[in-house]
Amino acid sequence: MEVRSIYKYARISPFKVREVTREIQGLPVSAALDLLAFTPKKAAFLINKTLKSAIANAENNANLKPDGLVVKEAVVGEGPTFKRIMARARGSASRILKRTSHIRIVLTDEIRVETRETRKAKRKAEEKAAKRAADTSGAEGPATEAKKPKAKKGAKKSKK
Numbered sequence: 001m002e003v004r005s006i007y008k009y010a011r012i013s014p015f016k017v018r019e020v021t022r023e024i025q026g027l028p029v030s031a032a033l034d035l036l037a038f039t040p041k042k043a044a045f046l047i048n049k050t051l052k053s054a055i056a057n058a059e060n061n062a063n064l065k066p067d068g069l070v071v072k073e074a075v076v077g078e079g080p081t082f083k084r085i086m087a088r089a090r091g092s093a094s095r096i097l098k099r100t101s102h103i104r105i106v107l108t109d110e111i112r113v114e115t116r117e118t119r120k121a122k123r124k125a126e127e128k129a130a131k132r133a134a135d136t137s138g139a140e141g142p143a144t145e146a147k148k149p150k151a152k153k154g155a156k157k158s159k160k
Contacts, residue, residue, distance in 0.1 A: 001110065002072065003062050005054035007103040010046050014076045014101040017043040021074035021103070026116065029055060029069040029107065047074070047103060054105045069107045077102040 020043040024032040036048040058064040079100030085093045
């Protein structure tokens with residue numbers, strides 16, 4: 001079963017929050033809470049708050065135990081942007097954009113989502129497979145070049 005929690009209108013840029021949410025995707029809830037506790041960013045505090053809310057939703061609304069929960073997805077959307085003005089030289093003004101975020105965290109207990117370690121292992125295996133494919137195709141490359149007709153050594157270009 002999936003449980004979600006949304007933090008709307010967080011006063012932080014989505015770009016800054018996405019950096020932290022990428023780290024917790026696919027982790028068990030306990031590991032995600034530990035990671036967020038030791039991340040020295042404002043975004044980590046806001047995500048931690050949202051994650052705890054999602055855990056409380058799972059316990060109270062869906063009767064799930066937090067031990068078996070996994071962060072299925074952590075998505076950050078862009079909220080409304082506050083536009084402010086700062087005075088500049090010669091009576092002109094420049095615009096300041098104060099961005100907001102919508103943080104959505106979805107927890108699940110049904111399927112095990114891959115962790116960062118398994119993603120790294122899978123990526124390394126794919127790189128090895130791609131390297132092997134490149135090596136086998138690289139062996140065929142010089143053989144195809146040998147089939148091209150070569151110019152005769154004694155033949156000269158005619159001038160007009």
